[in-house]
Amino acid sequence: MLGVVKTVLVADDERVLLFRDRQFERVLQPGRYRFLKPGSRFSFEVLKLNQVYLAHDQLELLLKKPEFARHVEVRRMQENEVGVVYVEGELHRVLEPGERLVTWKDVSNVDLRVFSLDKLAPIAEPLLSHLLRAGFERTARASRIVHAVVPDGQAGLLFENGRLVQTLAPGRYGYWAYNRDLQVQLYDLRLQMVDVAGQEILTRDRVSLRINLNAVYRLVDVEMVAARLKDAADFIYKRLQLALREVVGTRTLDELLADKNLVSEVIYNDSYETLKGYGIELDRVGVKDIILPGEMKEILNQVVQAQKAAEANLIKRREETAATRSLSNTAKMMEKNAVLMRLKELETLERVVERIDRISVYGGLDSVMNDLVRLTDDRPDRAS
Template sequence: MGNVLLVSVPTFNAGVLRIDGVVSALLPVGQHGFWRCGAKVEVQTVDTRRPVSELDAEEFHAQGMGEHFVAMDLAADEVGLRFEDGKLAEILPPDTRRQYWKAQARQELQRVDLKQGLRLDAGQVARLNRPGVAGMEHVLLALVPAFHVGVLKIDGVVVGLLEPGQHGYWRCGSQVEVEMVDTRLQALEVSGQEILTRDKVSLRLSLVANWRYLDVLGAHARMSKPVEHLYRELQFGLRAAVGTRTLDELLEDKQLIDDSVTGHLRTQLQDSGLEVGSLGVRDIILPGEMKTLLAQVVEAEKSAQANVIRRREETQATRSLLNTAKVMEGNPTALRLKELETLERVAERIDRISVVGGLDQVLNGLVSLKTG
């Protein structure tokens, strides 16, 4: 069997027969045999689902076998859509030169002129938005959700806004980006800010602001990252509000911080395309030792207030007793009624009472009045 070469060409492949290093024929799928007597016979199997290499293509054409291939050449301002049996298979970038096997599938090329613009039409977007298409790195497909807009940037320059829906752009020769922007009211939190007050007390504060876009295109034209810009301005406003006031001023009027930061933003965000609807300080955290001192101060203040209230009540009670005594001093009947009231209270605390000599004797015996 040393003088015989037996080869098998599998499915989706072709055999390249070389005799003494020169391409002699292309072999179809199946079993093949060749005599090796006096010549060097080789068979190379190649995948017909892949494009032919440039070196092999030149060799095949030199041997008059160009009818087995389809050439696809694109200019510098063209993009190619390659179809196999009518189904989109691949996106070819500009300046592409490739050869494809005819035997594997019916090959077709659709050219797209980039001079007409980078935007894809609705049909191209729907066709490309399917799995299994090679070369998708040459196209950008962007889905803009509801209540959002897409900021389109080409080579770093903002060129327009995209409405909700599916959009597509060619990336060949240009850097295309789409940044999604939520147009609804949003919350931005500035948390964990360590700030010294004017009297050198360290505070940790958190601030929450509700904001939205007034002019998306204008905001991105003036600022590269509007949300980060808003965050920094909130930080600056918070530091200015706290750093210029003492701890007592801040604790006495917490609304002071909100008003100060709001005024700062009103000045800094003018004509920026951003609007802050409302903001407020969520947390003010004091250092541990400062908490202890403030607790002691509050305790002393409350204790002093309790003493004042207690003395005031005692004074009022004493004054009331003095007024009652003055009334009874000139009115024996009122004094007698007071005696009966006292007797009633005493009787409420006694389980059993034995009366000797009648009720009048009890009253006279218990209480003796001295008349002047």
Template sequence: MLGFTIFTVKKHERALLLRDGDFAGLFGPGKHRVFTGLDDVTLERFSLGKPDAPARFEHELADYFVAHEPALLAREFVQVVLGETEVGLRHEDGVLVEILPPSTRQLFWRGLREQRVDVVDLSADARLPAELLAKLHSVALRPRAVRGLDGVLLVQVPEFHAGVLTLDGQMQALLPAGVHGFWRFNRQVSVSTVDLRAQIAEVNGQEILTRDKVGLRLNLSAVWHFTDVQRALARMPKPADHVYRELQFGLRAAVGEQNLDALLENKAAIDGAVLAQVRERLAESGVALDSVGVKDIILPGEMKTILAQVVEAEKSAQANVIRRREETAATRSLLNTAKVMEGNPVALRMKELETLERVAERIDKISVVGGLDQVLNGLVTLRQPG
């Protein structure tokens, strides 16, 4: 049936009219009257006003508009055509909202928001421009981030660290502390961080035989640091693991060359031996060893018992020597006293009085018969209580 169709396009909409499935017109806001005739007329609406509405025009007619509708294209769309080494920065009302990858062919609606696309050449530098880096770093902290951020690498290198930049498998210059950004498009880029401060290596539970075949378990601690990060990473895939292994080898060599007694008497000798050997092995490797210290030397249970018996025997022998020395000194003193009293009656008398005084202190009652002379001549009767 012949006739007309009337439809209204809202201010935030665009309407695509299809007649028998083919393009018949693109209509902006307002009321429109279209002759339908006997054709099958359909209307496709596109909303431009929602904050989360896609601004891109994705339709099978996009290529047709580009090739055959230049006036419509200029009026309704912003066309983006990027080369293989170009990236597009799409802005809406001056705000960056999307990063477009290389070789993009896309139409974006003109409408309620102003669309602008800035083109950046990737071949010039892998680093993000300073202005873009600052913008992306601040945008990434907001709840609504820029779309297409997977095309860039944002890295924050902490203080006292260095960033190791690798481009297409080749290590580049070290990155200082701060925020850095790189394009991921058309290249493989990665950044790892390295701590430049002194680091601790713990070598625990090492079972080692001494020169006299005694099994020990030792715990060692060492401090090391990077002197040349690039050289270290070029020679060692994991510098910390390499330092750990060298400490293991140095500890085994130092312990295996000495007897148990020497090790127990001078643990510092192990420290010096390990430090000297490992420093020599790490020379020109990009890392340096600062200090080494053996924390524990753990003996097996039966060896602890034997050593305890040895120590007990040594201490007992020392006690016997001291006791004999004191007895000899006391005997010598008595002999000297006897020689003095032998030729001196007065000294003998005084010694007798001293002896009597000591005896008197220990008894409760003394009975004297015949005077003091009889006491001194052995006629003293001592009567104790009871």
């Protein structure tokens, strides 16, 4: 009897598929089963319940069998849906649109959360963190999630299928990438600088100059910038370059050198409104260098030296004229005032004495005071 009976034990965490003559017959629940004359007519296949996703080579055929289908639960994502599978509260899998999840009905620790793709909505921050941490951001073929971080001082533009749909403030964002093409472009809202360097330009009087210009700007309307410009920095560079050539080419060298701020002011005034129409605010413009050719530099140096020499001569002549005028006025005053004349005589005597080491005086103090220095000629006129 024992030779013709086969005993099958099914544990609580198992299900056994019974096949008769290689045809599925039923699912064996936990318990003890005996089969007579098993021979080659009966075959058994053990499946574990801890296998969250039911997989079998003949799963499609088995699902068509009512005896099998009543033991399992089939959940299929629509083309506009995506599912997130949790097992015992832990993120376990992402179901893509059209994908199917087959589980045993007796398994209660599997939770499926379904999200609609009809509306473009950001993934909630907790779920986004779990998806990124678990490595579900992309598959081997494509991205599941479009993930972007917008730093402080910047703005993000979200495009869906090439169309701008939203402006993103600083923060972290994630969107399901199924059934759509999503892109996030970042724009810096802080002050930025552009250099227009090494510009070789002819002035109106045919002098070649090399000018270096820089400008500071900020983006104030990123949606307008994105709609009207492919490359904002390149556009600003070329606009300033053209403005610089126009300013320098219509003025002489003397005009440019006479007012160093002329170029900056004209370029700023000409470019401000133009850039504003593209969502760009021009903060300031400055000329860093105006470089002259070598020969022209030498000529200008000679001109400057000549000008400075002329100015020095003029100042010297003015001082000499002032000194002569002062002497003339002093002489007139002394001529009318004997006391001033005597003081001048004593001043002259003091200067003379300073230059003499030794003086011999004869005739007393009166002789020194009266005869040593005499600025006027008191002798009687001789008859001619």
